[in-house]
Amino acid sequence: MCDATVVGAGPYGLSVAAHLRGLGVGYRIIGNPMESWKSKMPKGMLLKSAGFASNLSDPEQAFTLRQFCIEHGIPYDHLNLPIPLETFSAYGVAFQKRWVPDVEDEELVSLIPAPEGFDLSMKSGLSFRTRKVVIATGLTYFRHIPELLSRLPSDRLSHAADVHDLHRFRGQRVAVLGSGASAIDIAVLLNEAQVDVQLISRKPTIMYSGRWGGSGSHPVLRRLALPVSGIGPGWKHRLFADWPWLFRYLPENYRLEMAETFPAPSAGEPMKERAASIPLLVGRSPQEARLSERGIQLRLLSMDGDTQVVETDHIIAATGYKADVRRFPFLGSSIVEQLRLVGKTPRLSANFESSIPGLYFVGQVSTTTFGPVMRFVFGTDFTSRTISRHLASLRPRTWRESPHRSAGQCRSTASTSSVRECLRTLTLNQPREVNR
Template structure:
């Protein structure tokens, strides 16, 4: 083994970096592995804007000294808490600067394997090096959870892709492209393809596209009472989900899963709608099958009237989102995967984000079924980083390195995840 460490963070997006900032402030011995803001830098199309308002598009250091607002102020960049879209480039640049300030020890490498080694974890990196860690936090983000509709399996691999595979769109110039989906990824993709002179068609099962509403800085007292503002938008439900993820965990599991699945729903940003006027849109179309023939992708759809339609295009982009599930995290040893108790297909977690495998923590979208839909957004990194770091500081102080951790009785190890 190369070395041993107290805590290892796997992932360097908003969650991993925010947790690192908190642990560093507490002088906890940790390593952080990953590529900073990787999904944002390489798996989202150039030119897009975040659907989240400025007040929600931030990372979290323990003293709240370096928000997106502060970064914009330092660099003379226009910023508003609400009403001014945040570009992908701005959010990425801010995240990279956050990493340089608060996680300078980041190791830009990839985890290949994670398995138990006694009461510790063995981590193997892509360069073959190994080390042991007492605690591991998986803040891997959404890239492990891409969802592709099953009918697309009938296509040659060159004829379809997930929207996360495209940061550069220039290769589609002049090409006919079907974009499948009704959320912001699909809408943004169709608009950006159109603007680089591709020929997109947006196709969705839903019978209507939804767009968020622009929220101005000035609201009446009545509107603030009826629909108070939160980091997830206006409304009491949004406020509860944003402000009280710890309480959300105590709701019945089936209800939590339902809320997370239905929360907010697919929609585009309010600012994108005017740019869609010249894009063909087919709504209420369900994909039945897909085949490759004569260098084209041929898709069969059925509409709400039961009529079938065939479309031939050069390429299909599935902007069909992500479905968090433990079994798609490829570096997990099967023994660990089987030991993780689940809520739906995601880990059942304690109030401190610890899974049923003692010492293994999760953060980010995979925790939404426990702590609520706020964990699908960067905003959730605030609660997660505070909770996990305080817990680890307390645990590591009670059982310092070189000491012997007390074994956890199985009845206790199980009961804390069922409360």
């Protein structure tokens, strides 16, 4: 019997496991560390988040992105230096090796309620029982592709999360659908790779978020007008970033709206100049997509009612993600039917626990409970500290802490400093200001 199992080894899963390890809670973590960041997202893209808001969370707040960059001689700035995808991916892997060295590269295929917990089965055939489960699979199962595109063959259609090597599109005509950061980044990188690309957006204009440090000659007035937060500049951003525990007390309809629409899609300011030469078709909504002898014919409807047909060889849908608990392939219908929902996501307690005792959800799927910050890496600190303290407090005397063991047995890193670590995390879980 394992005390707790974390499913997923991205920023949220690794941060939760690091805190469980620091508090001496016996745990297992399954997944491929930073897999989506390393092998799915487009090479060359830039994070829209600022440097100070792109840290994974460890119990001592010791291994930040800044510390990683210092150790490896990589340029870094808290606010106004864009972070390459490759830098962040390497940082995440280094974090895993330092704080969560016992990740098991397994894929969960079945999670079934059992006496005192859950039975977990892996694709490899491994199975074990655990008292608590933390689902931290990120965006893996939530890719959204509009229905009108769903009938296109897979060699003609890609989601933005599955176009790691953009050079494979050389010699093709590519249409990128979307208006957010991923759409702009992909279109820019395709254009710079000498691919015939055009960007299509239903929105009438492409928005750029501006530099996190803002502009203007008076820094005090600038910070008053647009205070910096972990998810972007502005008072609303600051509220949602620093007080996620407050979000769950807001009216449900408002929470659903904010989880879906805030912050509005926008590209990072550093991409604005690089995107200037990309052909744009804005204010046009796709209505039909069908194969033809010359590729794909995409019929567009403009805001004034005119139609236009665009021919392309491949479509990249940078159309975001839609969290839906029914899309977790390892959750059986018996579990899904028992979950109380907010929209299509689990209704969670103040400790991220669902209506099924012992089953927790973090990351994108927790946005309707804790707000938009859960779509950002910045949300890992609040999440991991909250869950780890909660699980440590629930640990009964029958949960025996044990040293590291071989694969297939529960891990624990209990030490004589566990109590001190717990007290320290209580004091550290406060909104942090950046030295600007």
